[in-house]
Amino acid sequence: MRLSTAIALGKATATLSRRLHRGGGTTMPGRVARAVEPRVLPLLSRRLRYGSVIVAGTNGKTTTARLLAHIMEALGRVPVHNRAGANLAAGIASALVEHADLFGRPSGDVGIFEVDEATVPRVVPHLAPRVMIFTNLFRDQLDRYGEIDHIAGLWRATGETLRPDGVVVANGDDPLVYDAVRGLPGRLVTFGIEDERHALPAVEHTAEARYCYRCGTPFAYTWTYFGHMGRYRCPTCGTGRPPIDLAARDVALAGPDGATFTLAPSGGGQTARITTVLPGLYNVYNVLAASAAALEMGAPIDRVARALASFAPAFGRAERVIVGGAELRMLLSKNPAGFNEVLRTVLSGGPLPVVLIAINDNIADGRDVSWLWDVEFEMLAGRVAHVVVTGLRAEDIALRLRYAGMADGAIEVQRDYEPALRAALARAAGRPLFVLPTYTAMLALREVLQRWGAVGRFWEH
Numbered sequence: 001m002r003l004s005t006a007i008a009l010g011k012a013t014a015t016l017s018r019r020l021h022r023g024g025g026t027t028m029p030g031r032v033a034r035a036v037e038p039r040v041l042p043l044l045s046r047r048l049r050y051g052s053v054i055v056a057g058t059n060g061k062t063t064t065a066r067l068l069a070h071i072m073e074a075l076g077r078v079p080v081h082n083r084a085g086a087n088l089a090a091g092i093a094s095a096l097v098e099h100a101d102l103f104g105r106p107s108g109d110v111g112i113f114e115v116d117e118a119t120v121p122r123v124v125p126h127l128a129p130r131v132m133i134f135t136n137l138f139r140d141q142l143d144r145y146g147e148i149d150h151i152a153g154l155w156r157a158t159g160e161t162l163r164p165d166g167v168v169v170a171n172g173d174d175p176l177v178y179d180a181v182r183g184l185p186g187r188l189v190t191f192g193i194e195d196e197r198h199a200l201p202a203v204e205h206t207a208e209a210r211y212c213y214r215c216g217t218p219f220a221y222t223w224t225y226f227g228h229m230g231r232y233r234c235p236t237c238g239t240g241r242p243p244i245d246l247a248a249r250d251v252a253l254a255g256p257d258g259a260t261f262t263l264a265p266s267g268g269g270q271t272a273r274i275t276t277v278l279p280g281l282y283n284v285y286n287v288l289a290a291s292a293a294a295l296e297m298g299a300p301i302d303r304v305a306r307a308l309a310s311f312a313p314a315f316g317r318a319e320r321v322i323v324g325g326a327e328l329r330m331l332l333s334k335n336p337a338g339f340n341e342v343l344r345t346v347l348s349g350g351p352l353p354v355v356l357i358a359i360n361d362n363i364a365d366g367r368d369v370s371w372l373w374d375v376e377f378e379m380l381a382g383r384v385a386h387v388v389v390t391g392l393r394a395e396d397i398a399l400r401l402r403y404a405g406m407a408d409g410a411i412e413v414q415r416d417y418e419p420a421l422r423a424a425l426a427r428a429a430g431r432p433l434f435v436l437p438t439y440t441a442m443l444a445l446r447e448v449l450q451r452w453g454a455v456g457r458f459w460e461h
């Protein structure tokens with residue numbers, strides 16, 4: 001009875017906030033429902049026939065969750081998932097409430113929830129996930145410095161509440177992730193890239209975890225793919241990268257147009273050639289994570305490959321938008337490691353006439369923009385003719401670009417989003433326009449594109 005009331009009020013809240021255009025009501029329905037029935041998460045999630053999967057980590061949560069949902073749909077399952085960014089308990093409760101009838105019967109059969117890194121211990125006991133995916137751990141913004149160790153500790157502490165038959169899917173190339181989850185109960189499935197042709201010689205300066213978690217000696221890297229991901233080993237005690245259960249081999253990057261690689265389970269199991277429109281090595285990791293989880297959820301590897309080939313990215317994650325005949329691609333860039341990978345990917349297609357960078361410092365972006373100094377904007381100089389900068393911190397990014405070797409005349413500051421988009425599109429000269437925004441800048445730019453009729457409303461996705 002109380003659950004029915006909670007669901008009814010949650011649904012009413014969702015309808016109301018949608019009518020008021022309050023961003024689609026991604027968290028209020030859950031908050032209202034939980035106020036009425038605090039056990040709404042366990043009560044609704046336990047009725048999902050195939051159980052739940054959670055996705056945690058600094059980068060790639062949304063893309064990984066969407067990839068997995070797409071694979072599950074291809075298998076005929078009906079995923080219930082939270083909206084991008086609504087990754088606290090209230091956002092997950094909102095998704096469950098909206099996908100249940102008044103008797104608490106779910107309209108889907110598998111839960112796929114992206115979960116904020118620090119929220120993991122608060123939702124895991126309620127959701128009892130069948131699979132937990134841990135993508136990576138990066139410093140998100142400088143004002144969250146020091147949180148990485150804290151978050152690793154939270155993940156470690158989650159262990160007591162895990163179901164013993166659960167599966168932990170973890171990035172074996174990330175020593176911080178591996179250290180945080182290696183002691184968890186349940187079965188551990190690691191994923192990683194095994195293709196040294198894409199390796200970088202030295203650890204980039206955005207690297208976070210360079211010290212052995214057993215003895216404190218700096219890890220020696222045979223190679224890194226980006227940030228602190230790679231093949232690492234402690235020269236003192238021998239602790240290192242674990243054996244990889246699901247590897248990406250023979251990786252071929254097609255610049256900003258996507259990637260192909262061979263998905264190879266350890267032990268000589270059946271392999272599959274994967275094709276994805278998602279660009280860059282960072283997305284190879286996302287595809288690996290989703291594939292590993294899908295295999296654990298019973299998907300045959302050839303079905304996984306077929307589903308991945310038809311995946312279309314979400315807005316802000318390399319989605320293509322056509323604006324007045326020009327092609328625009330928005331790539332969310334919210335922290336140094338992610339930004340460096342996006343820059344590398346965008347530039348791998350050759351020199352560009354223009355790039356648009358939009359930096360905000362709202363709470364969702366991080367209030368401190370000094371992380372911009374950790375991004376290797378130096379790689380733009382000589383390879384991009386013109387950079388249009390916009391957002392609340394347009395001047396900060398303009399200054400950073402000047403220090404990165406861009407000529408004054410090549411940097412155009414446009415305070416407002418609409419003129420910035422127009423200026424950048426005018427210079428695109430038949431090439432795709434790459435737009436690199438922080439989170440709230442992405443939403444603002446999307447509003448402009450929506451006014452222009454180029455895209456639908458955000459919460460319709």
Ligand SMILES: [Zn+2]
Binds near residue numbers: 215
């Ligand atoms: Zn050691």
